[in-house]
Amino acid sequence: MSIIRSLKQLLIVCLLSLPVLGHAQANDEQAQSLLTQLAESSYGQKGKIAGEIARSGDERARGWLEAFSAGKLARIEPSKGDAEGSGKFVIVLSNRGRNWKVQDALTGDDLGEISRRDLDSIRVNNSLRSEIDGILSVIDLTVNDADKRLAAARGLRGNVDEAMAKKLTELMASEEDADVKATLNEALAIYKVEEQGDLSAVKTLSGSLNSEARAALNSATYSDDPALKQAARDALASIETKLKWNRAAETLYFGLSLGSVLVLAAIGLAITFGVMGVINMAHGELIMLGAYTTWGMQQMLPGQPGLALILSIPAGFLVSALAGVAIERSVIQFLKGRPLETLLATFGISLVLQQLVRTVISPLNRTVVTPDWMSGSIMVNEALSLTLNRLYIIGFALVVFVGLMLIMRKTRLGLEVRAVTQNRAMARSMGIKATKVDIMTFALGSGVAGLAGVALSQITNVGPNLGQNYIIDSFMVVVFGGVGNLWGTLVAGLSLGTINQLLEPWAGAVLAKILVLVFIILFIQKRPRGLFPQKGRAAEG
Amino acid sequence: MKIKKQITAGLSALALTLTVSVSAPVAAADEGPIKVGILHSLSGTMAISESTLKDTMLMLIKEQNENGGLLGRKLEPVVVDPASNWPLFAEKARELLAKDKVDVIFGNWTSVSRKSVLPVVEELNGLLFYPVQYEGEESSENVFYTGAAPNQQAIPAVNYLMNQVGVKRWVLAGTDYVYPRTTNKILEAYLKDHGVADEDIMVNYTPFGHSNWQSIVSDIKTFGSQGKKTAVVSTINGDANVPFYRELANQGIKAEDIPVVAFSVGEQELSGIDTGPLVGHLAAWNYFMSVDTDANYDFIDKWVAYTGKEDAVTNDPMEAHYIGFNMWKEAVKKAGTTDVDAVKDAIIGVSVPNLTGGYATMMPNHHITKPVLIGEIQDNGQFSVVWQTPSTVAGDAWSDYLPGSKDLISDWRKPLHCGNYNVVTKSCGGKSEVAAE
CATH class of the missing domain: 3.40.50.2300 (Response regulator)
Known part of the structure; x- marks a missing residue:
């Protein structure tokens, strides 16, 4: 380790003395020999050679290092390939399938497709990758873009060594951006606490929520110097109190996001089961159809996952709604008032739909791409970041909820639905076409299940089993919230999600699930009609 | 005739x-x-x-x-x-x-x-x-x-992390059923044999098809920020892997910080995910599709x-x-x-x-x-081999690290002809399996 470390130092010293790569004349022979060394040496040596490449002054060096780090630098096998191509270094542009698209690493010429058999990838591993990241981020500290400098400075925390420390101190003096400066200061302080046991640096770190800073302070609590030990402990204690609030906020966020998923999955059921009283075991498969619609959309619009996702919101609704109508017309309408038969028949339908997807599409999970604007997270502070895909889903769940609420309360359809479910005979005698309302209601509930599928495709597997995983939870939420009440579904979903996430850290995921189930059973014993029971005569029916 | x-x-x-x-x-x-x-x-x-x-x-x-x-x-x-x-x-x-x-x-x-x-x-x-x-x-x-067998996959993978990567803290995460529980029992015994303290091991089980990994991944993040190199040894099965890896990526945990080595994630499982954010996480198998041989x-x-x-x-x-x-x-x-x-x-x-x-x-x-290969996930859903055992390893039916089975050997040749011969008591257990407690 120490050899690698000192090599790294050496390399960084040399690098820092060269602020920008490559004014020098390109030298293909030298490049070829360096790349050959890179290809043929062991993992331990490769870092050193990567450094030499960076220092060679070749302006293509950055491209090579990036390709190497991504595992895309390869050599045409010397013994194989065509006579002129053999031994050539190439940058792989596309590495899917059996033939790879490549480009000459030295000249940049497009070499077309080459069989994978004839290519030797130059291997890279995690520690090399972070070494190269270090090399590249030191270079990035001198660029004009402040955001890039900040990212580079962030990456340096915990990776600073003696030689770098000196250079960083110089860079810090000339740094204008306050954020970058503070981050560099922190990086230096971490180094000082870890390597030198510097007491004043502990103060710099005392408010930091960065995990590297905490690690450094943690190691300082084992030091022999009592003053340093005490200071580190105090600093850690002050960080701990700050962290506690962050953790509470984080748990709440996790709970809400799990809850919103539950709400989405259950709210369609709240309509078909809660309002219409149909026990639809195929509800999960309607969710699955929505997810597969998203996949289908992305297949039809390659390269535009975001647009496809937005378009699949109406498409998923339509597909699931149509499937719902088909189920209602072909099976459920004949089983009106026979809940046990409905349950068994729809369970059968769910198995049929699953196997249909397995046979027609594939038993394997499908890849649904997450668009860029939905991946990653928003950093509130160093210890608290909110994952974006979950944030979108919370928002989406609320929008769907409000939309449904408006339909049920403000539209003629909603009025008719409520009328039919409260007193079918009376509604019919008032001229409402009960059959049509049945179809519309079932279509609405199924369509919302499709919307849930579109959202779920972003956080879980899109496969034939998708629906099964959510059907039990959905029934739980609807029953807990009070059958026939949309508000109940919302409150039940969010609170079950939060309870689950509160329990999970100390009970474990398996026990947390069991505890939630036990809780619901006990609750239903006490209040059989759930959180928000329906009142009046409708409740008796 | x-x-x-x-x-x-x-x-x-x-x-x-x-x-x-x-x-x-x-x-x-x-x-x-x-x-x-x-x-x-x-x-x-x-x-x-x-x-x-x-x-x-x-x-x-x-x-x-x-x-x-x-x-x-x-x-x-x-x-x-x-x-x-x-x-x-x-x-x-x-x-x-x-x-x-x-x-x-x-x-x-x-x-x-x-x-x-x-x-x-x-x-x-x-x-x-x-x-x-x-x-x-x-x-x-x-x-x-x-x-x-575990000695042809789990143990060599842990060795790689311990010796080549320098991992000191371990998260053993698995799905709640017999394979992860037994494997983790063997690994825990093995790690403790090699001087890993109790507080440096975190064991976590999740149900089949678990999809909400937020708080567990957050726990792993906290566990890994104590100043010692941490790795996750994953026996998470099947479908649950995709949301797990997705959550890791979303919470910003990179393979360079906390690598995950998996025993149930192969090319087929990866074909259902966008592997960009997973680059560098590990898997231990005896074969990878990317192996560079003519056969x-x-x-x-x-x-x-x-x-x-x-x-x-x-x-x-x-x-x-x-x-x-x-x-x-x-x-x-x-x-x-x-x-x-x-x-x-x-x-x-x-x-x-x-x-x-x-x-x-x-x-x-x-x-x-079998040879044991350790591979890192690439962005094309394939693995790149970063380490492999110098020669093949023979599968061991009975683990040497569990008290109930370390004295047992299996030899179906005559004259022994026994699947669980106890070398200490010099007797054959008779049945094909014994309860390994």
Whole structure:
């Protein structure tokens, strides 16, 4: 380790003395020999050679290092390939399938497709990758873009060594951006606490929520110097109190996001089961159809996952709604008032739909791409970041909820639905076409299940089993919230999600699930009609 | 001889059940095709993994038939669908052995399905080739384990992390069932043997198909920020992996910070995810599709041609079936018959080429020798090998790190002929498995 470390130092010293790569004349022979060394040496040596490449002054060096780090630098096998191509270094542009698209690493010429058999990838591993990241981020500290400098400075925390420390101190003096400066200061302080046991640096770190800073302070609590030990402990204690609030906020966020998923999955059921009283075991498969619609959309619009996702919101609704109508017309309408038969028949339908997807599409999970604007997270502070895909889903769940609420309360359809479910005979005698309302209601509930599928495709597997995983939870939420009440579904979903996430850290995921189930059973014993029971005569029916 | 052959041919044309002499029906059975039972789920939750193995077997059988069959007879696949239903596995195995009278069975994926089939195969004296990595602690006279035992996958992977990466803190995360629980028990004992303190090990179990990983990943993040290099050893099964990796990426945990080494994630599982954010996470297997050997490239070409899909992937259990099928074939050739007892004796010591440029040998404990490869995930859903054992490792049926099994050995050769011989008490446990507490 120490050899690698000192090599790294050496390399960084040399690098820092060269602020920008490559004014020098390109030298293909030298490049070829360096790349050959890179290809043929062991993992331990490769870092050193990567450094030499960076220092060679070749302006293509950055491209090579990036390709190497991504595992895309390869050599045409010397013994194989065509006579002129053999031994050539190439940058792989596309590495899917059996033939790879490549480009000459030295000249940049497009070499077309080459069989994978004839290519030797130059291997890279995690520690090399972070070494190269270090090399590249030191270079990035001198660029004009402040955001890039900040990212580079962030990456340096915990990776600073003696030689770098000196250079960083110089860079810090000339740094204008306050954020970058503070981050560099922190990086230096971490180094000082870890390597030198510097007491004043502990103060710099005392408010930091960065995990590297905490690690450094943690190691300082084992030091022999009592003053340093005490200071580190105090600093850690002050960080701990700050962290506690962050953790509470984080748990709440996790709970809400799990809850919103539950709400989405259950709210369609709240309509078909809660309002219409149909026990639809195929509800999960309607969710699955929505997810597969998203996949289908992305297949039809390659390269535009975001647009496809937005378009699949109406498409998923339509597909699931149509499937719902088909189920209602072909099976459920004949089983009106026979809940046990409905349950068994729809369970059968769910198995049929699953196997249909397995046979027609594939038993394997499908890849649904997450668009860029939905991946990653928003950093509130160093210890608290909110994952974006979950944030979108919370928002989406609320929008769907409000939309449904408006339909049920403000539209003629909603009025008719409520009328039919409260007193079918009376509604019919008032001229409402009960059959049509049945179809519309079932279509609405199924369509919302499709919307849930579109959202779920972003956080879980899109496969034939998708629906099964959510059907039990959905029934739980609807029953807990009070059958026939949309508000109940919302409150039940969010609170079950939060309870689950509160329990999970100390009970474990398996026990947390069991505890939630036990809780619901006990609750239903006490209040059989759930959180928000329906009142009046409708409740008796 | 000639006359007898004509007679038997004539008889078999009439009816197979005619019992003129004791030898006649046996000889008659030898004239028909050799039946190969394939016991993999084609529907239900396990279809995702098992249906490709059925296709692999069909491809191997078709190829063998094109090359003239075996012992001059054709091979005939008998495919049944146990539908991911564990008791149904036992029923279907009985159907294959008693009704279809197959000569050998290739099948099963989950340990629980294997445990369900085990008594049937032993009772009816069948042959079962089991192609998936498993928790060990079992050795049956009638089962050949062509997947990895824990010492051929989990232990070398932990060694790699400990010695090459310098990991000091360990998260053992798994799905809540027998394979992860046994494997983690072995790993915990192994880590403690190597001086890892209790507080540096975090064990976590999740239900099947778990999809909400937020708080667990956040816990792992906290656990890993204590100043010591941390790694996650994952025995998380099947579908639950995708949301797990997605959550890791979303919470900004990179492989450079906290690497995850998985024992159940292969090329096929990765084909369902966008692997960009996973680059650098690890898997330990005995085969990767990216292995740079001609045997492997030929196998891939055949597989692509057979499935007709340019993007079809190969994986470790497929290689295990490839090896198992070839071993069985060689053993049948050696024995000159498909008789179960003869094949069972003949197969021990048989060596066939594997796809990674070496040879696999059937050991007396019915496990095989395999190289152990550690690969890092690439952005194209493939693995790049970063480390491998210098030579092949022989599978160990009974773990050396569990108190209940460390004195047991398995040797199905005569005179020992025992699956769980205790070297201390010098006695044979008798049954195919003992409770490993």
